[in-house]
Structure formats: structure tokens, C-alpha cells
Amino acid sequence: MKRVAILISGGGSNMVRLAESMSGDHPARPVLVGSNDPAAAGLGKARDLGIATFAVDHRPFGGDRAAFEAELIRNLDAAEPDIIALAGFMRILTPGFVRHYEGRMLNIHPSLLPKYPGLNTHARAIEAGDMEAGATVHEVIADLDAGPILGQVRVPVLPDDTPDRLAGRVLVQEHRLYPAVLRRFAEGCRARLDLACH
Numbered sequence: 001m002k003r004v005a006i007l008i009s010g011g012g013s014n015m016v017r018l019a020e021s022m023s024g025d026h027p028a029r030p031v032l033v034g035s036n037d038p039a040a041a042g043l044g045k046a047r048d049l050g051i052a053t054f055a056v057d058h059r060p061f062g063g064d065r066a067a068f069e070a071e072l073i074r075n076l077d078a079a080e081p082d083i084i085a086l087a088g089f090m091r092i093l094t095p096g097f098v099r100h101y102e103g104r105m106l107n108i109h110p111s112l113l114p115k116y117p118g119l120n121t122h123a124r125a126i127e128a129g130d131m132e133a134g135a136t137v138h139e140v141i142a143d144l145d146a147g148p149i150l151g152q153v154r155v156p157v158l159p160d161d162t163p164d165r166l167a168g169r170v171l172v173q174e175h176r177l178y179p180a181v182l183r184r185f186a187e188g189c190r191a192r193l194d195l196a197c198h
């Protein structure tokens with residue numbers, strides 16, 4: 001059984017979907033949920049699901065990312081994870097952290113990468129007049145929101161979309177995409193999965 005640790009910063013809806021998907025004949029189980037924000041709503045949801053949690057508040061570390069990450073690694077490695085799933089984890093990671101989990105860390109990003117790495121992805125897609133938005137699950141490498149693409153889901157942009165409405169429709173599709181990609185990844189499959197919206 002593969003052991004999965006999930007990192008979040010906020011509501012944790014993707015984390016809940018990932019955790020719930022890992023049952024029965026699934027080759028992985030959720031063993032730990034961590035956050036950089038002790039007040040993240042997702043931590044309570046993880047505890048309700050019976051998953052161990054931890055928080056390392058990044059703020060007391062100031063700009064010392066390496067010290068913050070050393071504390072993250074200490075907590076994560078105590079749970080001996082095989083896979084790290086970033087699910088709305090909003091801290092930029094140093095190359096050292098990425099190297100530590102090389103080949104076993106995934107992220108979900110709310111755009112059709114390589115379009116729109118970084119923030120405000122939905123506003124940027126609408127502003128550019130794109131017909132399609134979506135989400136991408138990729139392996140994490142040192143460059144931000146880059147790395148081999150493991151799966152994408154496409155979502156139409158509607159004529160009078162707002163960033164919030166588009167984000168809501170993309171999030172629903174993220175909840176389909178991420179569990180499907182995680183399962184394949186845990187089975188050792190890194191072939192790209194493309195989901196049609198429905």
C-alpha cells in the first residue's frame with residue numbers, strides 16, 4: 001500500500017476528494033494532511049476523516065524558506081510517505097525541498113499549463129478571451145507550475161463568465177481529475193490522462 005501525504009493551505013476540497021478516493025482496492029491510503037496555515041479549514045475536515053494532521057505556520061520563519069521547509073520535511077518524513085500530493089498548497093517550494101521528494105510529488109494547478117502558471121489563472125484566461133480553461137495535475141519540479149503533465153481537464157469559458165464562476169466550475173472538474181491521476185500514479189502509470197468535461 002502506498003502512503004500518501006497531502007499538503008493544503010485552505011478549504012481542502014481537493015484533499016477531501018483525494019482522501020475519500022483512497023479506499024477499497026485503491027493502491028494507496030492517506031496517512032497525513034499538513035498545512036502552512038494552522039487555521040486552514042481543511043485540517044478539521046481531514047481529522048473528521050480520521051487522518052492525522054499537522055501545521056507548520058510559515059509566518060514565524062519570515063523569509064527563511066529553508067528553515068520552514070526543514071520543519072515541513074520533519075513532519076512529513078515521520079509519516080514515511082511514498083507520495084506527496086499538493087492540493088491548494090500556496091507556498092513556493094525551494095529546489096532543495098523539491099529534490100527531497102523528486103519523482104513522488106504531484107500538484108494540481110487551476111489552468112491548462114503551460115498557460116498561466118502562478119496566480120489569478122481564471123481572470124487571466126477570461127482577460128485573454130480564451131474559449132477554454134481547466135486544470136492540470138503535474139509532477140513537481142523546481143520551476144513553478146512546471147514539470148511533466150500527468151493529466152488535464154478542460155472546461156469551456158462561458159460568454160459572461162467571472163473569475164469566481166469559472167473557478168467554481170473548474171474546481172468541480174479538479175475533483176474528478178486529481179483522484180483519477182493519483183490512482184494511476186500510485187499504480188506506477190505516468191501516462192497523461194485527458195478528461196473531457198461533462
Ligand code: GAR
Pocket residue numbers: 008009010011012013014015042087088089090108109110118135171174
Ligand atoms: C484549487 O483550485 C487548486 O487548483 C488551487 O487552489 C484551489 C484549492 O482549493 N491551487 C493553486 O492555485 C496552486 N497554485 P481546495 O483547497 O478547495 O482544494
